[in-house]
Amino acid sequence: MTDKDRKGEGKAAAGDDFEPVIVGFFCNWCTASAADLAGTSRMQYPPNVRPIRVMCTGSVDTSFVLRALLEGADGVMVGGCHPGDCHYVTGNYRARRRLTGVIKILEALALDPERFRFEWISASEGAKFVKVVTEFTEDIKRMGPSPLKGL
Amino acid sequence: MAEERIIKVGKGETPSTAALAHLEQLLTSGHLDGLMIPMSMGGGRTFMHVLVTDPDALADADPFAPVMPVNGGTSVSRLTKLEAPSGRIGVVLRPCEIAAAIELHKLLQVRLGDVVVIGVDCPGTISVKDHIDLVDAGKDPLSAVAEEPGLLREACMTCDWTRVQYHDMLLGTFGSDGTHVIVVSEDETLLGGLDKAPKGALEARESTIEKIEDIRVKTTEAVEKEVDEHLQGPEGVARHWETCIVCHNCMEQCPVCYCNECFFESQTFRYEGDKMMLWARNRGSLDMPTDKAMFHLGRMAHMVATCIGCGMCTQACPVGINVGRAFKYVASRVQPVYDYKAGRSVDDPLPQATYLEDELEPR
Numbered sequence: 001m002t003d004k005d006r007k008g009e010g011k012a013a014a015g016d017d018f019e020p021v022i023v024g025f026f027c028n029w030c031t032a033s034a035a036d037l038a039g040t041s042r043m044q045y046p047p048n049v050r051p052i053r054v055m056c057t058g059s060v061d062t063s064f065v066l067r068a069l070l071e072g073a074d075g076v077m078v079g080g081c082h083p084g085d086c087h088y089v090t091g092n093y094r095a096r097r098r099l100t101g102v103i104k105i106l107e108a109l110a111l112d113p114e115r116f117r118f119e120w121i122s123a124s125e126g127a128k129f130v131k132v133v134t135e136f137t138e139d140i141k142r143m144g145p146s147p148l149k150g151l
Numbered sequence: 152m153a154e155e156r157i158i159k160v161g162k163g164e165t166p167s168t169a170a171l172a173h174l175e176q177l178l179t180s181g182h183l184d185g186l187m188i189p190m191s192m193g194g195g196r197t198f199m200h201v202l203v204t205d206p207d208a209l210a211d212a213d214p215f216a217p218v219m220p221v222n223g224g225t226s227v228s229r230l231t232k233l234e235a236p237s238g239r240i241g242v243v244l245r246p247c248e249i250a251a252a253i254e255l256h257k258l259l260q261v262r263l264g265d266v267v268v269i270g271v272d273c274p275g276t277i278s279v280k281d282h283i284d285l286v287d288a289g290k291d292p293l294s295a296v297a298e299e300p301g302l303l304r305e306a307c308m309t310c311d312w313t314r315v316q317y318h319d320m321l322l323g324t325f326g327s328d329g330t331h332v333i334v335v336s337e338d339e340t341l342l343g344g345l346d347k348a349p350k351g352a353l354e355a356r357e358s359t360i361e362k363i364e365d366i367r368v369k370t371t372e373a374v375e376k377e378v379d380e381h382l383q384g385p386e387g388v389a390r391h392w393e394t395c396i397v398c399h400n401c402m403e404q405c406p407v408c409y410c411n412e413c414f415f416e417s418q419t420f421r422y423e424g425d426k427m428m429l430w431a432r433n434r435g436s437l438d439m440p441t442d443k444a445m446f447h448l449g450r451m452a453h454m455v456a457t458c459i460g461c462g463m464c465t466q467a468c469p470v471g472i473n474v475g476r477a478f479k480y481v482a483s484r485v486q487p488v489y490d491y492k493a494g495r496s497v498d499d500p501l502p503q504a505t506y507l508e509d510e511l512e513p514r
Contacts, residue, residue, distance in 0.1 A: 062452035093506035100511045108484040110383040147385045150434040151444040
């Protein structure tokens with residue numbers, strides 16, 4: 001993406017023409033595959049998510065989420081394996097502990113906690129992936145561009 | 152079973168000198184091989200921990216000095232992390248220093264069991280700068296605080312640690328009016344033939360603790376109200392840290408920020424000039440040095456679950472940002488989620504090091 005392309009992105013005011021930038025951290029073993037499944041099944045969903053495949057939600061450092069929000073994402077989404085299904089046994093439980101901390105920080109300082117979403121989406125749940133991404137994109141569109149950009 | 156004894160403060164003595172005489176005797180008799188204790192620096196301008204082995208070197212020490220330039224938890228970590236010293240080393244710590252040591256113990260940076268923790272009742276400390284200014288102006292810091300309690304650091308006025316939460320030996324001064332020091336320990340060798348503490352003295356200490364706790368809770372509520380009003384939303388957060396020079400000193404002085412290689416000091420935050428130009432163009436301008444909010448919020452995300460609220464960050468800030476106020480406010484909202492209170496107990500597992508299958512969201 002060129003400098004020029006980026007410039008307009010996410011900058012428009014809230015409204016129909018506002019296309020949010022959403023950064024998604026997706027577990028390799030579930031949500032990333034769910035996204036694949038949604039694609040190969042020809043399901044339609046908004047193209048606003050910029051997926052980053054990680055080996056486990058347990059590898060998503062809390063600062064990654066904050067960094068994304070401060071550097072221009074209008075929303076951040078983390079998708080991992082359902083409880084009990086983690087490929088590394090406990091990664092998703094640990095991720096839940098850490099990421100809950102981020103949510104609480106955002107809540108405490110009134111930094112738009114709704115811009116962060118954490119979901120369990122298994123590899124077979126292509127439909128759930130579509131539903132979550134669609135809903136989240138709608139929510140962010142309603143909220144408008146993130147005020148956290150460039151903080 | 153903990154024994155409660157008493158040191159009487161004689162004529163010409165202060166609680167400090169009386170308690171010091173007891174500690175000196177423990178050193179002389181060989182019950183302690185070393186003592187890490189606050190020592191006068193620059194003729195009483197400030198007090199810092201010194202590791203003493205020679206009883207004669209204790210003359211300028213003061214276990215109750217009302218100033219904390221460095222959180223003692225950091226010093227205990229330096230003393231014990233690589234390998235705890237052989238022998239019995241007594242470390243004189245106030246409750247927030249013990250809290251830091253407890254967290255660092257769980258983070259494997261302190262071996263708490265290998266030192267003798269001598270906890271002291273702490274009515275609060277003055278910032279190093281204020282302490283030095285008072286002494287330089289020819290004033291006695293203790294009487295200055297008695298006259299003007301607002302001189303205490305905010306972290307002390309909102310302290311959660313009125314009651315010493317962990318110790319091998321306690322030196323209690325609350326409720327004594329300077330007439331005695333209560334000594335509590337399970338270890339007879341540390342009590343050195345002291346008389347049993349009268350019930351009245353113990354009750355007076357207890358009721359004083361309750362009174363101080365009450366005042367501190369009320370002050371905390373008042374401070375939290377200010378945060379509710381001023382430190383909220385992107386603008387509030389930006390305003391709070393606006394004057395930050397990104398020196399990272401708050402992190403350097405934070406006792407529980409122990410990482411040798413801090414993520415925020417890493418090459419991750421060094422960029423090519425064109426990258427910065429890109430950001431500058433996108434936003435219209437780019438603050439230099441970069442990543443001010445990222446540093447503070449990121450550091451918060453990394454350690455706020457272990458923040459013990461000692462306020463060393465605020466004291467260390469060269470531009471006077473009340474860093475600790477924000478961290479303590481957030482900590483008191485993050486830690487309860489894990490049913491955790493940093494610094495409370497060595498038995499509570501670190502929130503990040505454990506989990507339950509059925510907890511939090513999503514389930």
